[in-house]
Amino acid sequence: MSVFTLPDREALTRWLDHYSIGHLVEFEGIANGVQNSNFFVTTTLGRYVLTLFEDIGRAELPYYLHLMAHLARHGLPVPAPIANRDNEYLGTLAGKPAVLVSRLPGSSEEHPDSGHCAKIGSMLASLHLAGRSYGRRQPNPRGACWRAQTATLLQPCLPADDAALLDAELRFQESVSADFSRLPAGAIHGDPFRDNVLWADGFIGGVIDFYFAGFDALLLDVAITVNDWCVMPGGALDPARMDALLTAYHSERPFTDAERAMWPTTLRAAALRFWLSRTADRALSRTGELVLVKDPDEYRDILRLRAHEAVPPLPGADT
């Protein structure tokens, strides 16, 4: 996340009067990520994170906020939205939709080992299991429809090699879309990258940034995680870390035969999603105070690899 809008201190002080968390002590912008404006807010009673939404419409926000509240209520270390004195999570600050959430402990681990990968595998399965009783449903904002639309917009701007790769991948994914739509589905995080997981004392202190969550195949979340957590420089899969992650996930929520059949395909869909979003972010990026745009080529290379490398099977008995 980045900082595009800076509320003034007086406005924030007045806004906090609608909450029961004491008075403003200090706030500072957070330079991390590619969306929204985020601030650490310290009050006389505690530490919170303030988010001003730049791109997400007010109508879509309740899905994310109530999902976070639901998961926190089930004991998972996710940011819990803070209700104001009117019992509402969502407010308005500096003209933008705004929310306060609990600030979680820890810092991200850029070089995870197999131990980290086992823990994130277990955590991801627990998020998926707890999400089963979440009552709201909203499509994955970076799901198959978005991928097809975005590819159409971006294809003319790509070099010939990349355009050909994209075209071939879209045709392939379209050919298996019926199988994909029959996989076990539910609320997925959508973006469980290393920088969205905080570690404290060897535990996961927080899984943050649920603003790409949505209803989709649970396996897509697993594939997104493996593509980020279990790769070697250059993007090839690291069998040891992948095995640790998938075995831990499988022991909480066993994979189905359909998921085993679709695993290589889903790794490709997950790579495609980030190649497209990063390419779009670079093409469309605005100027903010603190903006971070990630390299799209990394995910083009991962997609190319996944389409050609032999992928080890998911855990669980073949039938």
Next chain:
Amino acid sequence: MSVFTLPDREALTRWLDHYSIGHLVEFEGIANGVQNSNFFVTTTLGRYVLTLFEDIGRAELPYYLHLMAHLARHGLPVPAPIANRDNEYLGTLAGKPAVLVSRLPGSSEEHPDSGHCAKIGSMLASLHLAGRSYGRRQPNPRGACWRAQTATLLQPCLPADDAALLDAELRFQESVSADFSRLPAGAIHGDPFRDNVLWADGFIGGVIDFYFAGFDALLLDVAITVNDWCVMPGGALDPARMDALLTAYHSERPFTDAERAMWPTTLRAAALRFWLSRTADRALSRTGELVLVKDPDEYRDILRLRAHEAVPPLPGADT
């Protein structure tokens, strides 16, 4: 809290399968307090506190659990009950009503200074303000009715001096009960002693043990806090710490004229409540694995002092 019931490891492991917080790593009893059985529970995903209820009926528990959830939702550092996969907070373990809550950071401060007292004053006011939008209502389990009933039971067992003091105090409190019932009321914690407040990095990391909460005069909570946090050895009030606590509370929720008039009386009612409960605990205490019974004489002496000493007024303009 103490430990009367010890669940076996296998039963706890199976019970945790109803939650989405991973698998049991370890658990240990907590030796602190006078009610229920409490355990630190560590799972592969995090750290929690398990409570088995020994004395509180299943019908009364939802008030406490939903109050904690409500306050946590408003950003206050209180234990958040964890919902199981059926979305329920309350379960059964070892034949007892049982609940898991989040484990909060920090440790209690037995020797608070004026800085601590200002922070607890501000926190208490914030708890009271956030409690305004809590929809459930249940009487204070140690309110005026309980105090009168318990006094009747205990009076024959007391030494003559103590019995006379108790009799005089009951008559006095009865004479002002109409005024007391008109004070601003809401959900009070009921037991915000030093050992129920955890400090971490100079912040209040947690206010715990809401199982004496109930609907009563908010000022009673303030008086209970002052009687524990702002006293010198022997029980006399420390004006500096009391001023810090009351000024901080007043800046969040201003005291009313009615509260100013009833302040000395409320300090006496608060002292009476703990003299009675500690006397009853000593008289009726059972044998547990880890039982802590606090000294009742401390609160008899505080009551005697409050009935005779000059109490500084609450902050705020006289009218």
